[in-house]
Amino acid sequence: MPRHLLKLSDLAPAEARQIVLRASALKRQADSGYRPFVGKTLAMIFTKNSTRTRVSFEAGMARFGGHALFLAAGATQIGRDEPLRDTAQVLSRMCSAVMIRNDSQRDQEEFAAHSRVPVINGLSDLHHPCxxxxxxxxxxxxxxxxxxxxxxxxxxxxxxxxxxxxxxxxxxxxxxxxxxxxxxxxxxxxxxxxxxxxxxxxxxxxxxxxxxxxxxxxxxxxxxxxxxxxxxxxxxxxxxxxxxxxxxxxxxxxxxxxxxxxxxxxxxxxxxxxxxxxxxAENRLWAQMALLEFLFGIAA
Structure with a gap:
């Protein structure tokens, strides 16, 4: 089963601390040529506007050798009422992880329940763990x-x-x-x-x-x-x-x-x-890359 981050309490205290300290380590070695996300793709679903969330995830995936896909909900079949479980099963067969920024914690939970890959809350009505x-x-x-x-x-x-x-x-x-x-x-x-x-x-x-x-x-x-x-x-x-x-x-x-x-x-x-x-604001980049590294199971 994949690990998800839909709320901060999805992490144990030791895991949360590990991610935060790892984020600072990644920041210090920014120019090391470390590319742990080669071949990995992050699907990013947005139903709400974003500056820091979009740029930090997109730039972070690129910096570490991966790729991010920006999916505006209105330009996808989610905007035409495709069931979340169908979208989740399709995207998780094509992508390495999914980030969702929307109005509904409940919808994120439903999506995660049908996903084969990690799902990350990029903001919901109830939580903003990143x-x-x-x-x-x-x-x-x-x-x-x-x-x-x-x-x-x-x-x-x-x-x-x-x-x-x-x-x-x-x-x-x-x-x-x-x-x-x-x-x-x-x-x-x-x-x-x-x-x-x-x-x-x-x-x-x-x-x-x-x-x-x-x-x-x-x-x-x-x-x-x-x-x-x-x-x-x-x-x-x-x-x-x-x-x-x-x-x-x-x-x-x-x-x-x-x-x-x-x-x-x-x-x-x-x-x-x-x-x-x-x-x-800058640390959104490093913290999210440390988070993705953790969810991907990449050894630090």
């Missing part, structure tokens, strides 16, 4: 092992937040979450994390003494009609210089991008010295 592998790689590279440390999530309890919750359990850090009523993370995801994830009363309570501050857009793809409602709900949840000052002096700031300066984060923070957003 982003968290890159985020943890960035944290390791700049501040060392996050075990025993504190991260503060400020804003929408969305798919990235859910993956951060699972990361807290896998990597042994505490995640404090400040989200307004009606926008808090899924109760089941929170419940599975136990004491690793905690709801804070306010952004200040979450940020105080934290090692890492992280946020995301208040209005994600597909939620544009809710923008004004969300702007009102998230008033007071901006990550600004005053909030960063409550964290530890060497705290870092992360954001998965795209960002809206002046909404969820002030320009002085995202463009300031504590921000690691561009290292974080």
């Amino acid at each position: 982003q968290l592998l890159a985020d943890l790689q960035t944290w390791f590279e700049h501040r060392g092992d996050p075990r025993g440390k504190v991260a503060a999530w400020i804003g929408d309890g969305n798919n990235v937040c859910h993956s951060f919750i699972e990361a807290a359990t896998l990597f042994g850090f505490t995640l404090r979450i400040a989200a307004p009523a009606g926008y808090q993370p899924d109760a089941a995801v929170m419940g599975a994390a136990g004491d690793a994830a905690q709801l804070a009363d306010s952004p200040a309570a979450a940020a105080r003494g934290a090692d890492l501050i992280v946020t995301d857009t208040w209005t994600s793809m597909g939620q544009e009609a809710e923008q004004q409602k969300r702007l009102q709900a998230f008033a007071g949840y901006q990550v600004d210089a005053a909030l960063m000052q409550l964290a530890k002096p060497d705290a870092i700031f992360l954001h998965c991008l795209p960002a809206h300066r002046g909404e969820e984060v002030a320009a002085e923070v995202i463009d300031g010295p504590q921000s690691l957003i561009y290292d974080e």
Whole structure:
């Protein structure tokens, strides 16, 4: 049976740590001529727009000798209601792995159930595990092992937040979450994390003494009609210089991008010295290549 990554908790703690550390090793040996993916093809199914997810997977496959196929759902038979199980069985006879970026975790699970090859969640309504592998790689590279440390999530309890919750359990850090009523993370995801994830009363309570501050857009793809409602709900949840000052002096700031300066984060923070957003974005490349190497069963 193939290994899939549909949510971060599909990995054991030791496996997640192995992938993150391996990503940094691949980054250090970028010009070594290492080509582990020769002859391998990654099918990439997109029903949602993408910059970092598409480019990082496509560039990574090319860098390591493989090939990536961009499949816009509207230009395939998936867009004409071909059953997912049929598409899964066909693509997995032709390709080495499949990455899916869509609105439905359930559809990804159905696809994976009928696939002969690894299936990777490139983003769904509930999880964004590849982003968290890159985020943890960035944290390791700049501040060392996050075990025993504190991260503060400020804003929408969305798919990235859910993956951060699972990361807290896998990597042994505490995640404090400040989200307004009606926008808090899924109760089941929170419940599975136990004491690793905690709801804070306010952004200040979450940020105080934290090692890492992280946020995301208040209005994600597909939620544009809710923008004004969300702007009102998230008033007071901006990550600004005053909030960063409550964290530890060497705290870092992360954001998965795209960002809206002046909404969820002030320009002085995202463009300031504590921000690691561009290292974080680059690490999507290395973390995903380490992930593919792991799912392909290639020995490091």
